[in-house]
Amino acid sequence: MYGPNDFDETRLDLLKEIGNIGAGHAAEALSLLLHKRIDMKIPSVTILPLNELISAENEKQVAASYIGIDGDIKAYFFMIFESQSAKRLIDELVPDGTAFVNELAQSAFCEIANILCGSYLTALSSFLNIQITQTPPVYAADMEGAILGEGLAELSLSNDFVILINAVLSDRASQRQLKGDFYFMPVAESLDAIFRLTEGKSFL
């Protein structure tokens, strides 16, 4: 079984590179959806112990979308935006912008999660040559700790850490930026599989 110390620089770079390829596809899909040029960057990929993940900021109000991943690997995917950023993101999609609580806004948010998660998974599956399926996204808006706590409950039976992918979405015309957190959390056995498959691989 692998631990956080096995994530050497090369492996983190690889995960980041897979993220950036996914981000490229996601930006294209979002640009089509929003009818404007959206860029997406992955500034960092970090490994976080579970107990640090839910720490001081866990009362922060967020909107989250959660997707289950199955197939050759089993994992969880969370897209989390602070409430204000989530509102702006949804305003872009549903410009009447009346409410962030209404169902249309929620499904817009979930659709973005679907696109971003799907793009990441497509990049990962073609790089590793594996089959992956994903469940429809579900939505929650509340305290970050409360949302992550539930999502992490099952994962915490076997893992002590998660992979955090920071992402920045920007509107090329207005230069406005939206920061979101993406948590890609393979269960322990799947993380082992990813490591085996990436052994000796690189983009060079």
Place this chain on the structure above:
Amino acid sequence: MIHVGLSEIKYAEAPEILKSMGLGSCVGVVIYHESMHIAGMAHVMLPDSTLAHAQSFLPGKFADTAVPELVASLTRRGVSLHELKAKMAGGAEMFKSTRVLALDSIGKRNAEAVRSQLSHFHIPVVAEETGKDFGRTIEFLTGTCQLVIRAISQGERVI
């Protein structure tokens, strides 16, 4: 203010306050002695330690290890078992629309597991607020033995 993080157990005496932030499906359980103003709080994440894959884990993580640990530690401090009382909150279901998690309604199972542990030790649950679909932050005031519950859209309640 003493913060009780995920899977942790902490103890306090008057006038200290025990606090757990952002309880979703997790359950915050307080076992206390009313006149001695001594209390322990656990931030329980899962119902049953037999589910654990790992050999070592914090006792506060599972309902069936957290409650016995709280009881053992409080009685070691000279509190008699039959005078202990409990209050609890949490056990919500944050993602209710579709079941994607393999563990069905983990919040409900957490609350049930804590209750059954408490009844095993014959500790009465004096007050509780569990279930629903929102996150909670709780504070236990050892001076008055009140449990203050806050949620984003629900305001504040004292039980």
